Amino acid sequence: MQCIFDISSQAGLTGHYYADDTQVYISAPATLVSITVQLFVACVEAIDAWMSSNRLKMNADKTQLIWLGNK
Secondary structure, eight states, X not given: OOOHHHHHXXXXXXXXXXXXXXXXXXXXXXXXXXXXXXXXXXXXXXXXXXXXXXXXXXOTTTOOOOOOOOO
């Protein structure tokens, strides 16, 4: 049985998990931006599907994406 930890790990993301909050992170060079975005989106979709199958709901109003970069 797969859990939310497995989903983020298999996608190459790092996670911080709390009782009522999940944060996932990914770091990559700017040259891999399109692949990185695809991995991130696939991971969030897989987490959302896992939550739905476990009678949970991702709160879209509290879901945020923060993109950090350098010059």
